[in-house]
Amino acid sequence: MSAFVVTAVILGLAALGYHLGRGRARGLVSNGSGTARLHSLPGYHGGYVALWCALPAFGLLALWLALEPAALRYQTLSTLGDQVDGLAPERVELLYNDIRNLAAGTATSRAPDAGLKAAADSHARLEALLPWALLVVASLLAVAGLLYGRRRLTPAFRARNAVERSLRWILIASSTIAVLTTIGIVLSLLFEALRFFDKVPLAEFLFGLEWSPQTALRADQVGSSGSFGAVPIFAGTALISLIAMLVAVPVGLFSAIYLAEYAKRRVRDVVKPVLEILAGIPTVVYGFFAALTVAPQVRGFGEAVGLDVSSESALVAGVVMGIMIIPFVSSLSDDVITAVPRSLREGSYGLGATQSETIRQVVLPAALPGIVGSILLAVSRAIGETMIVVMAAGLAANLTANPFQAVTTVTVQIVTLLIGDQEFDSPKTLAAFALGLVLFAITLVLNIVALVIVRKYREEYD
Amino acid sequence: MSLPDDTTPPEAANMIVARDVDVHYDDKQALFGVSLDVVGGNVTALIGPSGCGKSTFLRCLNRMNDVIEGCRVSGRIEIEGEDIYDRSLDVVQLRARVGMVFQKPNPFPKSIYDNIAYGPRIHGLAASRGELDEIVERSLVRAGLWDEAKDRLRQPGTSLSGGQQQRLCIARAIAVDPQVVLMDEPCSALDPIATARIEELIDELRQNYTILIVTHSMQQAARVSQRTAFFHLGYLVEVGTTEQIFTNPHDSRTQDYITGRFG
Numbered sequence: 001m002s003a004f005v006v007t008a009v010i011l012g013l014a015a016l017g018y019h020l021g022r023g024r025a026r027g028l029v030s031n032g033s034g035t036a037r038l039h040s041l042p043g044y045h046g047g048y049v050a051l052w053c054a055l056p057a058f059g060l061l062a063l064w065l066a067l068e069p070a071a072l073r074y075q076t077l078s079t080l081g082d083q084v085d086g087l088a089p090e091r092v093e094l095l096y097n098d099i100r101n102l103a104a105g106t107a108t109s110r111a112p113d114a115g116l117k118a119a120a121d122s123h124a125r126l127e128a129l130l131p132w133a134l135l136v137v138a139s140l141l142a143v144a145g146l147l148y149g150r151r152r153l154t155p156a157f158r159a160r161n162a163v164e165r166s167l168r169w170i171l172i173a174s175s176t177i178a179v180l181t182t183i184g185i186v187l188s189l190l191f192e193a194l195r196f197f198d199k200v201p202l203a204e205f206l207f208g209l210e211w212s213p214q215t216a217l218r219a220d221q222v223g224s225s226g227s228f229g230a231v232p233i234f235a236g237t238a239l240i241s242l243i244a245m246l247v248a249v250p251v252g253l254f255s256a257i258y259l260a261e262y263a264k265r266r267v268r269d270v271v272k273p274v275l276e277i278l279a280g281i282p283t284v285v286y287g288f289f290a291a292l293t294v295a296p297q298v299r300g301f302g303e304a305v306g307l308d309v310s311s312e313s314a315l316v317a318g319v320v321m322g323i324m325i326i327p328f329v330s331s332l333s334d335d336v337i338t339a340v341p342r343s344l345r346e347g348s349y350g351l352g353a354t355q356s357e358t359i360r361q362v363v364l365p366a367a368l369p370g371i372v373g374s375i376l377l378a379v380s381r382a383i384g385e386t387m388i389v390v391m392a393a394g395l396a397a398n399l400t401a402n403p404f405q406a407v408t409t410v411t412v413q414i415v416t417l418l419i420g421d422q423e424f425d426s427p428k429t430l431a432a433f434a435l436g437l438v439l440f441a442i443t444l445v446l447n448i449v450a451l452v453i454v455r456k457y458r459e460e461y462d
Numbered sequence: 463m464s465l466p467d468d469t470t471p472p473e474a475a476n477m478i479v480a481r482d483v484d485v486h487y488d489d490k491q492a493l494f495g496v497s498l499d500v501v502g503g504n505v506t507a508l509i510g511p512s513g514c515g516k517s518t519f520l521r522c523l524n525r526m527n528d529v530i531e532g533c534r535v536s537g538r539i540e541i542e543g544e545d546i547y548d549r550s551l552d553v554v555q556l557r558a559r560v561g562m563v564f565q566k567p568n569p570f571p572k573s574i575y576d577n578i579a580y581g582p583r584i585h586g587l588a589a590s591r592g593e594l595d596e597i598v599e600r601s602l603v604r605a606g607l608w609d610e611a612k613d614r615l616r617q618p619g620t621s622l623s624g625g626q627q628q629r630l631c632i633a634r635a636i637a638v639d640p641q642v643v644l645m646d647e648p649c650s651a652l653d654p655i656a657t658a659r660i661e662e663l664i665d666e667l668r669q670n671y672t673i674l675i676v677t678h679s680m681q682q683a684a685r686v687s688q689r690t691a692f693f694h695l696g697y698l699v700e701v702g703t704t705e706q707i708f709t710n711p712h713d714s715r716t717q718d719y720i721t722g723r724f725g
């Protein structure tokens with residue numbers, strides 16, 4: 001809330017700075033010697049002042065927000081004096097939590113004594129004061145920046161170049177944030193996974209055939225073996241993805257060929273958006289479509305022909321997931337097929353080839369790398385898909401190739417591992433990170449391969 | 463094949479007869495009542511300012527306009543006396559008889575060998591691998607590409623230079639043994655040396671094929687063709703021997719065009 005207000009104030013001051021800078025730049029040439037000419041347009045002078053006004057203030061804001069919690073904690077704990085010295089870190093944490101709860105007026109884990117009350121009071125006071133301090137300091141900095149920037153304006157001043165340079169830095173900063181966040185996520189995945197591999201050997205995880213992540217909470221508990229062999233769940237993922245691709249690749253590819261080669265313009269203008277709407281349906285909708293509509297049908301059909309189909313089956317999840325992926329395959333393939341130069345088709349027609357001969361022997365070979373790329377992207381979507389399998393495929397980690405049985409997938413297991421009241425550092429919880437890491441590695445490789453193929457294909461026709 | 467000594471080849475026989483050809487792209491009319499006779503065993507050049515309908519006319523002759531949505535052709539076009547817009551005519555067969563070479567070289571993303579073998583394969587012209595090899599070699603020899611390509615038949619067609627690619631496309635077209643070869647500005651993407659090479663080739667090919675060539679270069683028309691047709695704004699203005707068109711045009715628009723007053 002306070003950050004929001006401060007941001008608004010800084011932006012307001014920056015707007016003011018823009019006006020002042022522009023006005024001053026105009027004034028520099030109109031009131032004076034006549035020979036003076038501005039190096040840059042007045043707008044650039046305004047932009048320069050606005051940047052000087054906003055950038056340092058925003059920098060301060062970011063720094064402040066990063067440091068505030070730690071500073072608050074340090075200040076509060078220091079009011080308790082030597083009471084905290086020699087306490088174990090968890091104890092200090094608990095104490096600090098109590099102080100904060102007391103300050104906020106919610107329940108605490110112990111009866112508050114006087115020292116605690118005093119600390120809570122000082123905490124509350126500080127917490128109320130800090131936003132104001134931030135507002136004042138940030139505004140002062142913004143005003144100072146504004147004045148400094150404005151003072152530097154002269155007719156010869158190269159405001160245009162200065163703005164150009166700082167824009168570049170702003171862009172670099174944004175992309176750095178994006179990259180760092182990604183790296184951060186991957187690293188946290190990696191470290192938690194390493195903690196998991198401290199408790200469970202890597203080989204067992206990768207090659208073990210039994211997945212049963214319920215660990216015993218108490219030593220005498222039965223039925224909780226806690227084995228972490230991930231093979232069944234990766235096999236389940238592979239099975240469901242395979243079924244999905246068996247549905248999505250032919251249907252998607254053929255509809256792409258129809259749209260790109262056979263459909264009249266008017267049909268194409270209707271069908272293509274409709275297919276793309278299919279891609280916009282939330283996966284949870286596909287999920288209950290699978291569980292409530294498709295699964296009973298498949299089961300009924302299975303019973304009719306004397307097959308034993310469990311109510312949650314790999315088949316249902318795979319088929320519905322395949323339907324979900326059709327638009328990806330068809331839309332990407334349609335793009336690559338349409339990108340095959342018209343001249344190639346005409347060359348083939350000109351030799352007396354029929355349309356389907358042309359498609360099979362000229363268009364598809366030319367588009368093949370792009371099509372393979374689009375299929376790989378679709379596979380990585382299938383592997384990462386969660387909602388449908390949660391609802392339709394089940395939780396049982398069966399190691400089976402029978403599509404009528406229930407299987408489970410990596411994503412489903414991650415979900416089930418993390419909902420529950422396990423301690424955070426139990427193998428069960430940490431296993432989710434290990435699964436996530438492997439999943440990430442697989443989709444990363446698939447994406448890289450797909451992108452390389454697609455890029456190679458692009459080069460050929462430019 | 464040799465002709466009996468006492469007969470002269472029927473030089474004057476009209477290979478292609480077009481009468482009152484109109485072409486519309488959706489609502490826009492691109493050709494207006496074009497009537498043109500093309501003499502067999504000859505090179506006929508189609509010249510005129512760009513957008514005047516040269517390509518459109520050329521593409522009527524192998525019904526390539528069929529693949530353009532919204533394009534309608536009316537009138538009558540006969541090749542060797544057969545109406546090519548007749549309902550019973552097989553377009554695929556027609557295109558095998560009337561080959562086409564395009565403005566930009568467009569080799570398929572296949573090997574040089576497979577580019578040439580493409581047509582013979584789909585039409586079943588070769589009974590054995592040996593025959594196919596023969597067709598490929600003969601076509602490359604005729605297109606003057608054999609010496610450059612014989613050691614790299616397995617390499618992709620796109621690995622050739624632009625001029626070589628265009629000769630590959632010519633070889634590909636003649637591999638199905640057509641009667642007529644249509645060329646739409648075949649040299650416009652090539653440098654002068656490659657152009658000269660193609661022009662020589664066209665002159666040789668006229669022994670065996672009837673050739674129509676669209677060109678925007680009047681020098682090229684004068685160099686390679688025996689007959690020239692001048693198009694303007696969708697009308698066929700004038701047709702005659704190349705010599706007559708270039709030295710003594712009857713129509714003032716032709717005169718203006720060949721003297722460079724417009725276009």
Ligand SMILES: Nc1ncnc2c1ncn2[C@@H]1O[C@H](COP(=O)(O)OP(=O)(O)O)[C@@H](O)[C@H]1O
Nearest residue numbers: 487490492511512513514515516517518519530
């Ligand atoms: N595919 C098409 N769709 C619509 N109009 C076209 C198409 N192709 C050609 N035209 C039009 O038909 C006219 C003749 O074109 P074209 O035959 O390509 O001329 P040229 O080959 O003599 O330069 C031009 O006005 C052009 O805009």
Ligand SMILES: [Mg+2]
Nearest residue numbers: 516517518646
């Ligand atoms: Mg043209």
